[in-house]
Amino acid sequence: MTKITDSPTRFAVPRLTYRVWNVWRRNLDVFMKTIRVNFFPSLIEPILYLLALGLGLGGFVQPIEGMPYVNFIAPALVAISIMYGSFFECTYASFVRMYFQKTFDAIIATPVSVEEVIAGELVWGATRAAINSTTVLAVIAAFGLVSSPLFLLVPLLAFLGGLLFSSIAMCFTAIAPNIDFFNYPAFLFVTPMFLLSGTFFPLSTLPSFVQTAAQVFLPLTHVVNLSRGLILGNVEASMLLGLVWIMAATFVFFVLSINLMKKRLIR
Helix, strand or coil, X not given: CCCCCCCCCCCCCCXXXXXXXXXXXXHHHHHHHCHHHHHHHHHHHHHHHHHHHHHHHHHHCCCECCECHHHHHHHHHHHHHHHXXXXXXXXXXXXXXXXXXXXXXXXXXXXXXXXXXXXHHHHHHHHHHHHHXXXXXXXXXXXXXXXXHHHHHHHHHHHHHHHHHHHHHHHHHHHCCCHHHHHHHHHHHHHHHHHHCCCCCCHHHCCHHHHHHHHHHCHHHHHHHHHHHHHHCCCCCHHHHHHXXXXXXXXXXXXXXXXXXXXXXXX
C-alpha cells in the first residue's frame, strides 16, 4: 500500500518533511531498549585493537610519519567505526526491518511516505555512526591518544561520513534478493576499505595506481584522513578536497538510494 503513484526515477530529488524524524525516533527508541547489547561491542573492540595492534604489534613497528604506531592507527579506528556502524545498520538491519519484520510496510500505512521512511533509515544510520565513533573516541582519549581540541568536530564528521556509508549501504539493500547477498559488499567493498584506506599503514607505501584508486573509489580513505587530522591536529589544505568529495558523494548516493528503494517498495 502506498500513496505514491508516479514511477520513481533514479535521481529524482526526494520530497521530505518532518516525518523523517518520526522514523528516526522509532529506531532510536528500539536502540535504547537494547542499548547494553549495542554499546558493549563498540566499547570493547577498539580496546582490543589498541592492545593487540597498537601496543603489541606497534612495539615492532618504526614510527610512522614521526609518531608511534599506536597514535597512527587510533584515529583510523574512529573512522572504521563510522563505516561499520552506518553500513551494517542500513544493510542487515534495514533488510530485516523491511523484509522480515515488515516495519516499512507498517510505517508506510501511516501518513509517512516511502521517501521519508528511507530517509529516516539513512539519518538513523548516520546517527549510529556518530554514537559508535564517539564511543571509540572516548576509548582512545582514555589511552591518551588525542592531541588536538579539534577532536570535538569528529562527531560532525561521523554523522556526515555515516550518512554517506548509509546511503551506499541502502543502494545494496535496494537490490538485495536475500540477506545472504550482503556477503558480497561486505567482502568486496567494506573489507578492501578496511585494509587499503590508510588505516593501518600509509597509502604512500602502495603503488601509485592503488593510491589513486583508494582516493577515488574508497570513501573511507577521506574519512580516515580527516579523522587523523582532527584528532592529531595535523589539518592540511588537501583535506578540504576530501571533505568536498564526501559531501558530493553523500548527496548523489542519498538521492540514488531513496529512489532505488522506492522502486523496490512500490510495486
